[in-house]
Amino acid sequence: MPRLLRSLPALLLAPASAAGIIGSSVTTTQIQQSAFCQQYTCGEPFVRGRDWQYPFTRYQGLTVTRESGEPGSRVVSVQLWVRNDGLNATADRQAFQQMQKLALGYVPYTGPVEPCYAAMSTRTLVKAPDERATGVTCELWDSTTDFTVNADPAYMTRTAPAPVTISSGPTKLNTWAFTTCVGAGGTNSYLTMGEAARCTLRVTTKGEQSAVVKAELQYEIEYVQNGQYVKKLLPEKELWLPGRAPGPLDPRLTQQGRAIDLNVSLAVKKVPGRRVTSVNTIARLTFANGAVKTAYEPLLVR
Structure with a gap:
């Protein structure tokens, strides 16, 4: 050999x-x-x-x-x-x-x-x-x-490196990820095709601690149709402001210290010949101290 x-x-x-x-x-x-x-x-x-x-x-x-x-x-x-x-x-x-x-x-x-x-x-x-x-x-x-x-x-x-002090410096986003989607089919870590759900995007911050005073949300959709991959930015934007009573489909935001929960309403319609793979959330957060930071997070669609 x-x-x-x-x-x-x-x-x-x-x-x-x-x-x-x-x-x-x-x-x-x-x-x-x-x-x-x-x-x-x-x-x-x-x-x-x-x-x-x-x-x-x-x-x-x-x-x-x-x-x-x-x-x-x-x-x-x-x-x-x-x-x-x-x-x-x-x-x-x-x-x-x-x-x-x-x-x-x-x-x-x-x-x-x-x-x-x-x-x-x-x-x-x-x-x-x-x-x-x-x-x-x-x-x-x-x-x-x-x-x-x-x-x-x-x-x-x-094996994590020694923690870095997160209380000093300008406000920045530290981590962000979708935690759950709750719909008629139960609680999942993904969005089910053809079912509406409310999904929570958990964001944490570091640096100077400050309250969120505005959140703007926009979405992308990724799918395969006729053998072609498509990534499309949807033109509609959603807005959250403190003190505004949200409608049933409006985004909601809660904040406890450095933890921010953005709860959004999502749904993907079934279209013949189209396989949607992901809905991506673009969350632009404005803080009371003037900082503006953006989180971009994909959400799997099954």
């Missing part, structure tokens, strides 16, 4: 101490210079809040999710997504293995990917491959099949 073939399993199954970006602080430049992006020509990412998205073929893309949108934030998940109208077991398996190597520095799962094409719920392929990750998983969605490496929360807590 040629030496290269004999050494290939060892390269794929390198020790857990090998380099990988999961749980680490990285820059877009570091990712673009990685072996993965050198092979797949990632290019500049689309920045969506905490996510860096690298679509590298017509059917495949890489998403790197960080703890927050702040520079130096650590990676909490690395995901390969494949459009369901372009599934290819050979190409997907190769990209999946290279994604694992990017995330962990080695490849814990080398098996077939075909079972993931029918995984209607999260399928765990490898549980806790090392202390940094909870597992290697896959899941089938309406428009994509996703392969994911998730960071272990306990590891992230244990």
Whole structure:
């Protein structure tokens, strides 16, 4: 057997101490210079809040999710997504293995990917491959099949850098993420297609503490129609002002210290031939001290 073939399993199954970006602080430049992006020509990412998205073929893309949108934030998940109208077991398996190597520095799962094409719920392929990750998983969605490496929360807590004082300096947004969507179908972490729901965007601040005196909201919708990906900014804007009685569909805002909850009414109509993948919220917050900050956060649609 040629030496290269004999050494290939060892390269794929390198020790857990090998380099990988999961749980680490990285820059877009570091990712673009990685072996993965050198092979797949990632290019500049689309920045969506905490996510860096690298679509590298017509059917495949890489998403790197960080703890927050702040520079130096650590990676909490690395995901390969494949459009369901372009599934290819050979190409997907190769990209999946290279994604694992990017995330962990080695490849814990080398098996077939075909079972993931029918995984209607999260399928765990490898549980806790090392202390940094909870597992290697896959899941089938309406428009994509996703392969994911998730960071272990306990590891992230244990290795977190010393906390930075958040009470000094100008007002800035610290973290933001959707927490829940409540609709007729119950409480979920995503928006259900064809169902109205009220979803809560939790925002925290750092620096000088100040009250929100105005919130402006605008939305984007992302969908696939006739094989084409579309990202559309909706022209309508919503406004929240303190003291104004909200209507049943108006946004609501509550604030306790540095925690701000924006509760918005969202719904996505079913359109034949269209698969909506995400509704993105753009929240522009004006504070009493004059600071104006913007949070951009995608919300998954299923």
